[in-house]
Amino acid sequence: MERLETLEAILERLRKSIREKGLKNSKQREEVLAVLYKSGTHLSPEEIAQQIKLADRGASLSSVYRLLAYLEQEGFISGLKTNHGGKRYEIASKLHHDHIICLECGEIIEFVDEEIERLQLEVAQKFGAKLISHDMRLFVKCEKCSS
Amino acid sequence: MERLETLEAILERLRKSIREKGLKNSKQREEVLAVLYKSGTHLSPEEIAQQIKLADRGASLSSVYRLLAYLEQEGFISGLKTNHGGKRYEIASKLHHDHIICLECGEIIEFVDEEIERLQLEVAQKFGAKLISHDMRLFVKCEKCSS
DNA sequence: GTATCTGCAAATGCTTTGCACACCC
DNA sequence: GGGTGTGCAAAGCATTTGCAGATAC
Numbered sequence: 001m002e003r004l005e006t007l008e009a010i011l012e013r014l015r016k017s018i019r020e021k022g023l024k025n026s027k028q029r030e031e032v033l034a035v036l037y038k039s040g041t042h043l044s045p046e047e048i049a050q051q052i053k054l055a056d057r058g059a060s061l062s063s064v065y066r067l068l069a070y071l072e073q074e075g076f077i078s079g080l081k082t083n084h085g086g087k088r089y090e091i092a093s094k095l096h097h098d099h100i101i102c103l104e105c106g107e108i109i110e111f112v113d114e115e116i117e118r119l120q121l122e123v124a125q126k127f128g129a130k131l132i133s134h135d136m137r138l139f140v141k142c143e144k145c146s147s
Numbered sequence: 148m149e150r151l152e153t154l155e156a157i158l159e160r161l162r163k164s165i166r167e168k169g170l171k172n173s174k175q176r177e178e179v180l181a182v183l184y185k186s187g188t189h190l191s192p193e194e195i196a197q198q199i200k201l202a203d204r205g206a207s208l209s210s211v212y213r214l215l216a217y218l219e220q221e222g223f224i225s226g227l228k229t230n231h232g233g234k235r236y237e238i239a240s241k242l243h244h245d246h247i248i249c250l251e252c253g254e255i256i257e258f259v260d261e262e263i264e265r266l267q268l269e270v271a272q273k274f275g276a277k278l279i280s281h282d283m284r285l286f287v288k289c290e291k292c293s294s
Numbered sequence: 295g296t297a298t299c300t301g302c303a304a305a306t307g308c309t310t311t312g313c314a315c316a317c318c319c
Numbered sequence: 320g321g322g323t324g325t326g327c328a329a330a331g332c333a334t335t336t337g338c339a340g341a342t343a344c
Contacts, residue, residue: 024298024343039277045333058299065334069212081228086333100274109274116266120285123260128290132250136283138267150308171318171323207326212309214324233308 005093007037010076011063028052028059032067033091036077040042040086082106083139098135102142109142151242154184157223167286175199175206179214180223180238189227189235225280245282256289272274 012028018025035051036043043051049064059067068089071077079087080099084106100109116136124131158177164165165172182198183190190198196211206214215236218224226234247256263283270280 001315022297026299026343028300060334062302066299071336083228100271100276102276103279109276111270111274113266113270116263116270119260119263119266123258123263124285124287127247127256127258127287128289128293129247129249129256129285130293131285131287133286134284135286136281138271138276138281139270139279140274140276141279146275146277167318171324173318173324175325209310209327210325216310 004095007034009095010037010091014059014071014076028063029067029070031055031059033066033071033076036089036091037093040091042080042090044086048089051085080108082116084110095114098137100140102137102141103139104141104145107142154181157184157238161218161221173209175190176214177216178202179211180204180218182237183224183238187238189229191233191235197238227282235290243260245284245291247287249286249292250286251288251292254289 010033014030014033015025018029031052031064032135034053035048039051045064045068048068049059049061052059052064068077068079072079072089076092077089078088078092082101083103088108091128095112097110097112100111101107120134121131157180161177161180163262165176172224172273179195182195182202186198191206192211192215195215196206196208199206204261215224215226219226219236224236225239226236227236242259244257244259245263247258248254266276267281
């Protein structure tokens with residue numbers, strides 16, 4: 001999925017947001033965001049901690065959990081519940097998309113279906129409501145797991 | 148949401164399915180199903196164990212987990228991951244539906260759009276996957292909250 | 295300087311598993 | 320009677336929390 005911003009632009013937004021809240025920045029916080037940006041996929045907290053360990057002196061798993069919670073709350077990343085293992089995270093600065101999740105191996109596929117998007121708008125209208133956002137997950141048995 | 152079957156009919160299906168697999172029935176297994184049928188809502192494993200305790204001699208929490216896993220796999224019930232706490236279960240014998248949720252007042256509207264259902268099947272197929280189930284929530288500002 | 299952030303280890307919450315006994319077919 | 324099912328207690332994971340020391344502003 002293509003990106004909407006450069007990593008540097010996102011980090012600038014992060015720094016500004018931290019400053020405005022009177023918080024303090026840290027290398028670890030930026031690293032978590034950078035790792036998610038570079039990977040482009042959905043990573044588990046464990047995987048993120050591993051990646052940072054490679055790139056740098058590292059971040060403890062508990063810090064990664066704390067940082068992820070903060071970054072998600074601030075809208076820099078978004079979490080996704082899987083059926084296999086725990087939550088996974090991805091950078092929020094991507095084009096809108098929905099998810100297909102394999103119930104057996106946990107693989108995640110991103111997709112957009114314009115027709116469904118249009119129908120969702122219609123459904124909301126039919127009930128006199130204004131559509132703000134949506135969350136759609138298709139749970140499947142993927143190609144690999146079927147063979 | 149209205150029910151499609153009586154409890155007795157579901158229990159009959161369960162007994163048949165158990166027989167065909169060469170398994171053995173148990174009071175606890177039927178109780179789990181009965182509790183979910185009667186409640187009509189989403190219950191946690193803990194709540195289910197509590198309910199059975201009241202109605203009967205009870206079932207241990209670990210058995211409830213085992214029974215829920217079996218019943219879900221066999222399609223008698225369906226699990227739902229919540230944001231806080233663990234999984235919750237509901238009887239599968241309800242009409243399928245999705246949810247429209249108002250971000251302001253929290254109102255929940257149930258709906259089904261056959262066209263979207265069809266497209267979801269198509270999307271999964273396009274990726275070579277077999278659709279098992281889906282979860283779709285439309286977040287809106289409802290009619291009342293807009294005026 | 296001081297409030298926030300970090301790492302560690304222990305605690306927590308939900309779920310699963312090993313084992314001995316109970317029960318259904 | 321033999322194979323399933325059950326309850327109990329212990330183990331397993333993912334996640335959270337308390338605390339002492341490190342660090343950013």
